[in-house]
Amino acid sequence: MATESPNIFLTLIAFIALIGSLVVVHELGHYFVGRWFGVKADKFSIGFGPQIWGRVDKRGTLWRIGLLPLGGFVQFAGDMNPSSQADDSWRQLPEAERNQTFQSKTLWQRALIVFAGPTVNFLLAILIFMGFLLAFGKSVTPPVLDVVQPGSPAAEAGLMPGDRVLKFNGRSIETFNQMANETIMIPGERVTIEIERNGARLAKETVLAEVKEVDRFGNEYRIGRIGVGASKVETREVGILEAPWAAVLQTGNVLRQQMMGLGQIISGRRPLSELGGPLKIAKVSGEAMSLGILTFISLAALISINLGFMNLLPIPMLDGGHLLLYGIEAIRRRPATAQVQEWAFRAGFAMLAAFMLMVTFNDLASFGLFESG
Structure with missing residues (x-):
């Protein structure tokens, strides 16, 4: 059976629009909750790499666009390393400036700032599902x-x-x-x-x-x-009062299916080859865009839920890894030692790097790159 493939330009545009917007929404969750608790954001970047545009607002935040438009990040005042450890230079800051740093906030405030990123990914999916339910019914x-x-x-x-x-x-x-x-x-x-x-x-x-x-x-x-x-x-028909809860249930069902799928892969009931990475997402993005904007928006809701879920996994370097360390801190009533945090984040980086290599290999294999003849 002959198969269709959207052109590479459409696929590239769709992938950048999808991943770029979802990651920016994720980082905006961190940013706004951090701002709510009085944490200064030194930098909010849309994309990575060399800056091609930037502007500093009245709060001293540099809003910038990077050359590589895949995702983005928010850098809070006092962020010295991935595990947000305080060091001597932080302690020597003037009190007013130190009180605007991420490390100065209480444990529950830091946890909410971290949790806000995945939360807005789920909220975005809920809003998309609400729109579809109100427009087209159920x-x-x-x-x-x-x-x-x-x-x-x-x-x-x-x-x-x-x-x-x-x-x-x-x-x-x-x-x-x-x-x-x-x-x-x-x-x-x-x-x-x-x-x-x-x-x-x-x-x-x-x-x-x-x-x-x-x-x-x-x-x-x-x-x-x-x-x-x-x-x-x-x-x-779905009324305006019914739509929010119906959208929450739909989001919950998608999340449960994603958790079930991951559990089946971990338990061996599904092969690792079913895990896809950025290349597969790019391919699916182009396919969804070629089928129409509504299909593309539906895909955005599914990927947004996946992004929120993956970021909550208890792996250092991810939001879930930070939350795990905060949980340990709450139980011990003191943070894990700097050495423990450093090794945890090294291990997390190694796990993520290995995962990315594996899913990229899966993507290339699914495209037939390794087939002989």
Whole structure:
């Protein structure tokens, strides 16, 4: 089957727009909460590398644009190293100037400043989902089966047309899409399905099928299948009061699926080759942009959730690593020693470097770079 590929220019523009905007939003979360607590930001950079434009505002913050437009960073006053350790030069600052530094703030204030970055990534996704719900409503397919494929896992479990699915692996099911999303994430695994048939509640067990699908761009996906269908679709309007909570639930479901996927990779149920990196994100960005702006915005919501989630992992160099050290500090009632923090961040850097090498290798392999012949 012939596959489509957006041109390299569109892919590059889409990738820069996606990653650049999401990382800037992330850093703005740190910036505004830091400013709320009276921390001065020395520098806020959109992009990395040599400065091509800059302006200092009345608070003394340099707002700059770097030559490499992938992401950005905020540098708070007093940031001497990645672990934000105070040193003698910090202690010798005048009191008024020292009180504007990150290190001068209480433990809970520092923790909130760090936590704010991932939080705004989640909030951005919630706002996007709210907009879609208000604009287009919510399509709902009741979990009443009208198709059970012969020889499928569902047929082997004894499911029949007319059955209403109540629970799937212990989770209550309100729509058919909920069940489909659960199924897709766990190919080859045993599941328990609770159904209602003629007023009686029954429990069925089966092992999901594992299939591989290839999209129009040539991307291959490993997903679960059970072999059922439901065709009745209802479009429900979502009111302004209902939309926020519905968007929160949708964000929570995406986050749960991402956590589940990572857990499956760690446990070996999914191969490491399924992890993608910047090159794969660039490819998907171009594909989404070629399908229209709404598809691209939907992708931005998914990547924003992923960015927030990944940054909360307890790995030094990431926000979650800082929060882990703050948790240790709260328990010990004193910070970890400078040597411990230094070694922790060296280990975190090594882990991230190894991870980036691995996902870049996966990306190149997925593009067929290492295929012979």
